[in-house]
Amino acid sequence: MILEPLPPKVLSVRRIPNADPAVLLAYGADPARHRSLGLVTCDQDDPTYVALDEATKHARVDVVFAKSFWAGSKHASGKLSGEILGVLAGSDPDEVDEGLAAFLRCIEHDACFFAANDDASIAVFPHVISSLGRYLSAEAGLEPGQSMAYLVAPPIEGTVALDAALKGADVRAVKIFPPPSPTNFAAAWLTGSLDACEAAAVAYAEAVVAVARGPIERLPGRR
């Protein structure tokens, strides 16, 4: 079944209420402002980035660390590793709790990969962020509150689909991540009005499905 949601699996959620300053510094937090950490691992990295950004909209937390692991969750270092470690930092445990609750809400109900073919061996992430939080807006160089299409697919699908998305809607590319990403995907961030971002995401997903259905194009003059 195509375009069926592939729900991300949260593999671990842990809190460090009063983190050691050395740990705070090593993971990019500022001991002057941050004291508590919330750590999550998940088997899908891009929904996690989106959900971490969502957390910054609901609590005074900063995403101090978020990195994907090489080659993705199928090659994880352990069963709790997944393909990403995300770290929220806040001034106190209550803030971190609130941030984690928003994170889990988003990852359970919103951000997810979709199957691009029937056996889900190709996945696409055509996500629309209607209003950016403080984390992704800073990463993208946009303002918090702007809309962004967060598009991810495997290398060939992602490349063809990115072109389709840019042509199919009134959006501009903010950042393009050609393959291979740490998890061997291709990604792009596009911005425009919310409608335009939605149209871009739909065009992107449609193109990924099209490539998945016909990966080898017949060339002119060959039979």
Add this chain to the structure above:
Amino acid sequence: MKEFVALPSRTRTLMAELRSRLGDEGPLPPAPPIPVIAPPPVRVFPSPRSRSRFAEQAAAHTTAMIGIGHVGTRYATDVVLQFQAELAVAHEAVHTVLPEDWAASKGLLSLKSRVADHHQFLLRPDLGRRLDEASLGKLRSSAKRGVDVQPILADGLSAVATMGSGMTLLEAFSAECSKRGWSVGTPMCARFARVWLEDEIGQEVGAKVAVILLGERPGLGTGDGLSAYLVYDPRIGKTDGDRNMMSNIHLRGTPPVEAASRLAVLTGAMLEQRTSGVPLDLSPLVAQLGDAGGTGYRAPQKRVRLVETS
């Protein structure tokens, strides 16, 4: 307060639409139920979670904001609102100016310090401690001299308080003094006055005791409090060590009429011992002075709620 329901995922809706457009109509697995986001906490102080018997008992005896609980590292919403409302009352009092004709309308001798305007009054306490030339002339020409007690009403840091219960206190105090057989000076009112202005006035009229009744620095929620400062043998150069004072003269503290009799007791002690301030021995008078004696039991107080949160 209302609960919030998270919006359904826009991306998932779009993909479901695209899916049926591409011809895949097979049923999707059921979506997880849309979560309800708990409303932000509105707690009433003292918050039930942080209730402690000690804090409750202590808080009952003061209007200070103690035992108010917390929500995370912050104050509860209604505490913040109450604080802001009380702070506004205090600001209002500080910025109120005593009208120029107020003293005359009450039949008081109208005096003014060397301060030119209200802004300068707040910034230059030194100017508020001396009379300007015109007032000095008025004082010399029309005030009674050589009196036992010279009461002075003044605006101080809260004209609201002076206009509120100032006259009541002045009249009650003057009556108490007359009742005890002391000569009382001309009733007067000074604008833009600081406490030490009583030194110059008392010196000019040759009073044995000068008493200045003035609006006190507003605190949270109390913009209507008066203070009284008494000094024996007023002369320019007296310090705060030479003064006795009584604060919180308002209905929730010491009511003006009760304050007047306590002030008279203090004045009596000064006239008898011929001194004031630190050297004044008040130990035999504790019973008559009430709170001013310093050891009294403080009756439970009720905070005036300025803001209601549902």
